[in-house]
Amino acid sequence: xxxxxxxxxxxxxxxxxxxxxxxxxxxxxxxxxxxxxxxxxxxxxxxxxxxxxxxxxxxxxxxxxxxxxxxxxxxxxxxxxxxxxxxxxxxxxxxxxxxxxxxxxxxxxxxxxxxxxxxxxxxxxxxxxxxxxxxxxxxxxxxxxxxxxxxxxxxxxxxxxxxxxxxxxxxxxxxxxxxxxxxxxxxxxxxxxxxxxxxxxxxxxxxxxxxxxxxxxxxxxxxxxxxxxxxxxxxxxxxxxxxxxxxxxxxxxxxxxxxxxxxxxxxxxxxxxxxxxxxxxxxxxxxxxxxxxxxxxxxxxxxxxxxxxxxxxxxxxxxxxxxx
Amino acid sequence: xxxxxxxxxxxxxxxxxxxxxxxxxxxxxxxxxxxxxxxxxxxxxxxxxxxxxxxxxxxxxxxxxxxxxxxxxxxxxxxxxxxxxxxxxxxxxxxxxxxxxxxxxxxxxxxxxxxxxxxxxxxxxxxxxxxxxxxxxxxxxxxxx
Numbered sequence: 001x002x003x004x005x006x007x008x009x010x011x012x013x014x015x016x017x018x019x020x021x022x023x024x025x026x027x028x029x030x031x032x033x034x035x036x037x038x039x040x041x042x043x044x045x046x047x048x049x050x051x052x053x054x055x056x057x058x059x060x061x062x063x064x065x066x067x068x069x070x071x072x073x074x075x076x077x078x079x080x081x082x083x084x085x086x087x088x089x090x091x092x093x094x095x096x097x098x099x100x101x102x103x104x105x106x107x108x109x110x111x112x113x114x115x116x117x118x119x120x121x122x123x124x125x126x127x128x129x130x131x132x133x134x135x136x137x138x139x140x141x142x143x144x145x146x147x148x149x150x151x152x153x154x155x156x157x158x159x160x161x162x163x164x165x166x167x168x169x170x171x172x173x174x175x176x177x178x179x180x181x182x183x184x185x186x187x188x189x190x191x192x193x194x195x196x197x198x199x200x201x202x203x204x205x206x207x208x209x210x211x212x213x214x215x216x217x218x219x220x221x222x223x224x225x226x227x228x229x230x231x232x233x234x235x236x237x238x239x240x241x242x243x244x245x246x247x248x249x250x251x252x253x254x255x256x257x258x259x260x261x262x263x264x265x266x267x268x269x270x271x272x273x274x275x276x277x278x279x280x281x282x283x284x285x286x287x288x289x290x291x292x293x294x295x296x297x298x299x300x301x302x303x304x305x306x307x308x309x310x311x312x313x314x315x316x317x318x319x320x321x322x323x324x
Numbered sequence: 325x326x327x328x329x330x331x332x333x334x335x336x337x338x339x340x341x342x343x344x345x346x347x348x349x350x351x352x353x354x355x356x357x358x359x360x361x362x363x364x365x366x367x368x369x370x371x372x373x374x375x376x377x378x379x380x381x382x383x384x385x386x387x388x389x390x391x392x393x394x395x396x397x398x399x400x401x402x403x404x405x406x407x408x409x410x411x412x413x414x415x416x417x418x419x420x421x422x423x424x425x426x427x428x429x430x431x432x433x434x435x436x437x438x439x440x441x442x443x444x445x446x447x448x449x450x451x452x453x454x455x456x457x458x459x460x461x462x463x464x465x466x467x468x469x
Contacts (some may be wrong), residue, residue, distance in 0.1 A: 255333065257399035260406045280380050306422075307443040315423055 002091055006032035009077040010097035011040040014047055017098040017217050022056045024100045026063060030107035032093060034066040038080035044071050063223040082178040086308055092173045094190070098217040099168050100128070101210075108210040109170040112159075114263070117240055121194050122200025123169030124210025125171030126152040140164065140206065142195060142245065156208045165194040165204055168212050174308075179237070181295020185227075187234035191240060199245070233295075238294040246274040248323060250302035251290045252282055258302065261315050269323050289306060325358040326466070327386060327393035327411075329400035331367045335447045342439075342449040343397045345414045351394075351459035353465065360386065362400070374452060392469050393464065397423055404428060411467050416455035429465050431457045 006025055010018050025035055047053040048069055060067045070078050086094050091113060093106055105124055112122045133154040138144070140162035150166045165171075167190065176196035182189055189297075200206050250272050252259055259281040266272065266282065274284030275297075290297050298304055299313040306318050332343040345351075348370045352359060361371040362378060378386065384407055393411035395401045398421075401413045405425040413424060415432040417439045425432045437455035456461065 178331070255399065257402035260399065260402040263406065303443045307441065311422065314421070314425075 002031040002113065002308055003089050004030075004091045004093055004106065005084055005087055006035045006091035006093045006095060006106075007038070007081060008035065008095040008097055009038040009072070009080040011042075012219060013097045013217060014041070014045060017215050018166045019052050019056060020100055020215075021095060022053075024103075025095065026056065026059050026065065027103050027185070028101070028106045029104050029155065030110055031063055031065050032106060033089070034068065036068045036084055036087070037062065037084050038070050038071060038072040038077075038083070040072045040074050040077065040080065042074065048127075052198070061281050074184075074308045076182065076184040076186040076189075078178040078180060078182055078186040078193075079127045081189070081193070082180060082263060085173050085178060087173075089173050091170055093168075093170045096214065098215045099212050100215065101168070102122070102210040105212055106170070108207065109223075112205065112207055113170070113172075116203070118203050120175065120197035120200070120204055121165055121169050121171035122205045122207055123152055123165040123167075124207055124212060125148075125154065125156050126212050126214045127155070128153070128216050129212045131155075131262075142242065145191070146179070151206055154209070156206045159205055159207045162204050162206050163195055163198050165206070167214060168192055170257075171195065171197065172202065175202065177299040179241075179296065180298060181237055182234045183230035185230045185234060186236040187231045195241075237293075237295050244273050244293075247271050249294075249300070250274045250276075250323060251287070251294075251297045252276045252278075252284070253287050253290070253297055253300065254302055255279065258315065262319050264316060265323065266318050274324075325360060325390045326355060327400075328352070328359055328361050328371065329363060329364065329393065329395035329398055331363055331368055332396050332446075334366070337447045339447065340451045342417045342446055342455070343415075343453045345396045345456055346453045347456065347459045349356075351462055353370040354459060354463045357391065360390075362386070392466070394466070395461075401425070401428060412462060412469070414456060414462065416441045416452065417446075417449055427468070431461060431465060433457045 010300045057067055077302050080279055081094055109122050114227060133149045136154060138148040138151040142163045151162060178189060179192045194204055232279055248269050248271060256278050259278045263282050274282060275287055275290035276282045276284035277287055302318055305322055330348050332341040335341050359371050360372040363376055365376045374412055387407055387409050393404055396414050397413060397418045404411045405427055410427045412429045415430060417437055419438050419442050420430040420432055420449060422442055433456055439449055
């Protein structure tokens with residue numbers, strides 16, 4: 001059976017919704033193999049020996065759920081999710097510290113992974129009382145993202161293919177990266193990430209009978225920064241990705257020889273838009289332009305990728321894995 | 325004519341690149357054909373005919389004119405591969421199964437010298453003279469070419 005990691009980032013909610021979220025995870029009818037908690041608090045407190053948490057972690061021990069508390073780097077939730085994404089699990093169930101999944105959620109989401117080799121991610125309803133969107137009919141396409149409510153904000157009655165997911169969902173790990181060019185508020189992080197799976201050719205679904213209650217605690221939270229310029233920065237990056245949504249973005253921030261090897265696979269890449277260090281070898285826009293568009297370009301760093309993949313094949317094959 | 329590309333990219337910390345072959349002077353004395361050294365300005369000249377900073381088109385032209393070439397693990401071995409002109413590559417700490425091409429003759433003394441993590445900075449690696457094959461082996465490979 002494929003292993004599932006449950007990843008949850010927390011900030012400012014030690015004493016409110018985080019224990020509720022952990023209790024709900026513990027009481028899943030399908031248990032995750034491991035829970036990792038990324039503590040992004042400005043002033044972290046070691047709660048592991050406090051009564052409530054001690055009990056929760058003992059419950060995990062009793063139920064055979066491995067757990068890990070990580071004091072995170074306070075760079076934003078996307079960095080934490082990216083760490084989880086590369087921890088070696090086949091599937092990651094991403095959770096919020098104010099989201100309370102009903103007991104069957106992981107079982108229901110995971111059941112869809114068993115017979116669909118092309119499944120990239122699957123999510124259920126993410127409901128906040130009072131319900132406001134039951135009469136809406138969102139398309140869940142990127143084209144309509146700014147014109148409609150998120151499809152997960154209402155009860156889902158029928159499985160539906162979508163182009164992006166929100167808040168909490170189960171995804172195939174290690175396929176695409178979280179976008180680390182976003183600011184600490186990580187505005188649109190899950191949209192960019194889930195849509196990247198879609199762009200890579202994997203299917204995304206919303207499914208019925210998997211309800212998570214999102215308590216939207218106004219205090220604390222991973223996006224508790226109020227600096228509007230961070231949101232504007234992230235929105236600009238999101239819009240830049242949308243501009244290239246029909247392209248395969250290629251960023252060659254590497255050596256001359258790497259460009260030569262890459263040049264062999266360029267003809268096979270679907271509609272490439274290239275950013276290159278050596279335009280005489282691989283024509284394209286500059287690396288500075290790539291940084292201006294996307295903020296961070298490490299997700300295209302072929303050496304970083306080969307290290308993450310523990311790569312033993314050829315450089316040519318690594319480029320193929322990244323871009324084809 | 326034989327092209328030699330003796331040096332890999334300069335390291336940012338100024339140390340010797342652990343991929344640079346240490347026995348060029350001995351090796352070049354054994355080659356009985358015309359030799360042209362290519363590279364970039366600032367690299368040590370080890371042969372009278374040194375042509376630094378050639379544009380890519382001129383490098384390709386030169387490549388087409390040579391009988392073969394000898395290089396450390398640098399961009400030139402990739403150029404030879406892409407241009408379908410095989411040559412001899414002298415390996416030490418980097419892995420020819422990852423960074424090399426089977427179309428070339430890849431001379432490696434022992435895989436025991438390969439660094440464990442192939443994807444970190446070469447700046448962090450110690451230079452090891454004994455990680456490279458002897459010049460005699462290179463000459464033999466050249467004769468068989």
